[in-house]
Amino acid sequence: MREANAIDFWRGVALVTIFVNHIPGAVYQRLTFSQYGISDAAELFVFLAGWAIALATGRPGGADSPRRVVLRLASRTLEIYRAQILVTAVALAMIAAAAILLDNPLIIEWHNAGPVFVDPVPTTLGWVLMTHQLGYFNILPLYVGILALSPIFVLLARVSRAGALLLSASLYLAAMILELNVPSWPVEGYWFFNPLSWQFLLVLGFVAADLDRTSPAFRVWARRLQPVGILGVLAGAAVVLSDWRPDPLAVPEPRLLFLFDKTYLSPARILHFLCLLLAFQGVFAWVARIAPWLAQGGSALGRNSLEVFVLASLASLAAQFVRFVTGGGLIVDTLVVFCGLCVLSFTAWFVEWRSRSPRPSSLRD
Amino acid sequence: MAVPLAAAVLVAGLTPARAQTPAQAAPAPPPAASRIDLSPECSVPTAKLSVIAPMPTVKAALRDDRAVRVLVIGAATGGGSFSAMPSYPERLRSELGRSFGNAEVVVVHRTLSGEVGSGAAGLVRTVTAEVGPDLVVWQVGAQDALARVSPEELTEALDETIGWLRSHDIDAVLVNPQYLAAVGDDAQYVGLVRTVDEAARRARVTLVQRYEAMRHLAGRGRERDAPSGFALSALGKRCLAEHVARTIAQAVAATEEPAPAGVPSR
Numbered sequence: 001m002r003e004a005n006a007i008d009f010w011r012g013v014a015l016v017t018i019f020v021n022h023i024p025g026a027v028y029q030r031l032t033f034s035q036y037g038i039s040d041a042a043e044l045f046v047f048l049a050g051w052a053i054a055l056a057t058g059r060p061g062g063a064d065s066p067r068r069v070v071l072r073l074a075s076r077t078l079e080i081y082r083a084q085i086l087v088t089a090v091a092l093a094m095i096a097a098a099a100i101l102l103d104n105p106l107i108i109e110w111h112n113a114g115p116v117f118v119d120p121v122p123t124t125l126g127w128v129l130m131t132h133q134l135g136y137f138n139i140l141p142l143y144v145g146i147l148a149l150s151p152i153f154v155l156l157a158r159v160s161r162a163g164a165l166l167l168s169a170s171l172y173l174a175a176m177i178l179e180l181n182v183p184s185w186p187v188e189g190y191w192f193f194n195p196l197s198w199q200f201l202l203v204l205g206f207v208a209a210d211l212d213r214t215s216p217a218f219r220v221w222a223r224r225l226q227p228v229g230i231l232g233v234l235a236g237a238a239v240v241l242s243d244w245r246p247d248p249l250a251v252p253e254p255r256l257l258f259l260f261d262k263t264y265l266s267p268a269r270i271l272h273f274l275c276l277l278l279a280f281q282g283v284f285a286w287v288a289r290i291a292p293w294l295a296q297g298g299s300a301l302g303r304n305s306l307e308v309f310v311l312a313s314l315a316s317l318a319a320q321f322v323r324f325v326t327g328g329g330l331i332v333d334t335l336v337v338f339c340g341l342c343v344l345s346f347t348a349w350f351v352e353w354r355s356r357s358p359r360p361s362s363l364r365d
Numbered sequence: 366m367a368v369p370l371a372a373a374v375l376v377a378g379l380t381p382a383r384a385q386t387p388a389q390a391a392p393a394p395p396p397a398a399s400r401i402d403l404s405p406e407c408s409v410p411t412a413k414l415s416v417i418a419p420m421p422t423v424k425a426a427l428r429d430d431r432a433v434r435v436l437v438i439g440a441a442t443g444g445g446s447f448s449a450m451p452s453y454p455e456r457l458r459s460e461l462g463r464s465f466g467n468a469e470v471v472v473v474h475r476t477l478s479g480e481v482g483s484g485a486a487g488l489v490r491t492v493t494a495e496v497g498p499d500l501v502v503w504q505v506g507a508q509d510a511l512a513r514v515s516p517e518e519l520t521e522a523l524d525e526t527i528g529w530l531r532s533h534d535i536d537a538v539l540v541n542p543q544y545l546a547a548v549g550d551d552a553q554y555v556g557l558v559r560t561v562d563e564a565a566r567r568a569r570v571t572l573v574q575r576y577e578a579m580r581h582l583a584g585r586g587r588e589r590d591a592p593s594g595f596a597l598s599a600l601g602k603r604c605l606a607e608h609v610a611r612t613i614a615q616a617v618a619a620t621e622e623p624a625p626a627g628v629p630s631r
Contacts, residue, residue: 010609024479024481024482024484024508024512024514025481025482025513025514025515102547103545103547103594104545104548105545105547105594105597105598106507106511106543106545106547106548106598107511108598109440109507110479110511111478111479111508112440112441112476112478112479114440114441114442115442116440118599133478134478134479135477135478135479135480136478136479138478160458179495184530185473187441187476188454188473188474188475189474189475189476192478207437245487246495247490247529248490248491248493248494249490249493249494249533255494259491261491263491319400320512323512323513324511324512324513327513327553328513333463
């Protein structure tokens with residue numbers, strides 16, 4: 001088990017934020033940083049995924065061979081795909097169970113689930129192929145998509161870091177200018193998170209981790225630019241609190257470059273996120289000093305991010321049902337968020353307990 | 366059964382107040398004859414189904430003999446290539462094409478995947494810019510009701526979005542949430558239905574009263590086999606295209622001929 005560290009801690013923060021933000025209407029959403037900026041926890045999650053790839057594939061003692069890089073990333077991609085299928089199946093079962101128990105057919109339309117029940121033949125194929133995604137269950141498909149692309153950038157970066165960044169930026173700009181996205185099916189539309197755009201943030205995370213490890217100047221400049229980051233964060237908060245956003249029919253073409261679009265990850269979101277990174281660098285060290293329990297708890301969530309994310313997604317869906325049945329409110333929201341955080345913490349503990357414990361088969365020896 | 370709009374307005378005036386949502390009290394534009402028939406299983410009196418308002422952009426598209434682009438936003442209702450029935454967007458396109466004298470109608474469907482309140486309003490702007498429609502048909506309120514969004518937040522999202530659409534000369538139709546016995550006594554749910562109705566009345570945009578229509582279908586003549594629960598929900602999905610198409614056709618028929626391009630309007 002790794003010691004508490006900044007990467008795991010911020011991943012844990014992203015997981016808690018995603019859990020709360022996936023309970024629409026909950027009063028605690030107002031306490032998450034996503035409500036006070038142009039970017040949100042999704043950016044943090046994807047950037048840190050890129051950072052983690054750099055740590056996993058390029059150890060200081062000797063980088064993995066290209067073959068091993070491809071196999072490791074392919075293995076992780078399959079693992080995440082498996083998690084997406086599992087979490088979607090359980091979510092659909094929860095929606096069906098709630099509709100039956102409450103005798104309320106409206107519930108089967110929860111978050112785009114309707115076609116699975118009304119039109120099961122093509123939609124079953126759709127959700128297994130990830131071309132049909134439930135609302136709030138669409139981050140893992142993005143993760144599958146960008147991880148599947150990642151070996152290209154990881155291996156290219158070994159030859160030329162600038163080349164990998166340039167290729168990634170070109171794909172990002174092409175997707176935005178030509179509005180290229182993965183279509184959804186059987187329901188008309190596109191993926192909520194466009195992997196052709198979001199891969200750029202993964203590569204930024206990868207390159208940043210690589211520079212952080214190899215370039216002392218990178219760290220020096222990151223510290224020097226902290227005031228710029230703080231100004232950017234304040235500007236982002238002012239924009240959001242004033243409820244201003246660009247009019248998509250009034251901006252020049254290519255319009256996605258000038259919006260705050262989440263699907264295509266408009267540049268304003270990336271800029272705001274980079275400001276967040278600069279502004280909050282060093283905060284983990286401060287948290288670890290004055291509240292070590294918080295640093296350890298957050299890091300435990302982040303160390304087990306896939307399992308915690310899966311349970312967080314299901315816990316937020318359960319919380320939505322509880323809010324619907326009870327009518328919500330401060331007391332209910334407090335209870336569901338508290339219970340959810342307990343589930344997340346227990347999941348992290350349980351996964352680590354399992355990895356430490358002897359396998360059940362050894363009991364027979 | 367086809368009901369002339371004049372009769373519908375008269376019926377609306379005679380309907381007991383408790384059966385009306387606030388939007389029904391809105392003054393309707395001068396009626397025009399409508400020859401669009403609803404199928405027997407979807408038959409609902411016009412007064413319970415529609416509150417109409419002018420649709421100058423759609424009218425202008427028809428006058429200029431160009432394709433009418435319709436953006437439908439809301440939950441997918443199934444149907445399509447691998448199903449026994451056509452999908453809601455396909456049926457809407459076919460019904461509108463017929464009612465517009467076989468004019469070309471393009472219907473694009475987008476779901477909001479659970480976004481509510483201001484998040485939904487933002488996505489509506491984004492997909493509208495992407496599609497470039499003459500008309501936006503927005504099924505709104507159901508996800509907000511499931512998420513227990515406050516009426517104030519929904520009101521703000523609706524007012525802002527309708528105002529934005531109007532500022533870009535895009536016509537709008539709101540479709541309020543469906544009725545089911547399970548939510549009939551739910552004050553918060555019914556409150557959000559009224560919030561949608563009031564927003565339509567305030568902004569003078571066309572409203573499809575899906576809630577009232579399905580309540581009518583559920584209690585039709587106290588028939589022994591009146592649909593309820595999952596059967597009513599399925600019927601509501603089958604009827605949605607007819608109800609929306611009929612309302613749009615009536616609203617377009619009742620819209621004054623817009624001034625040709627380049628001629629200042631009154």
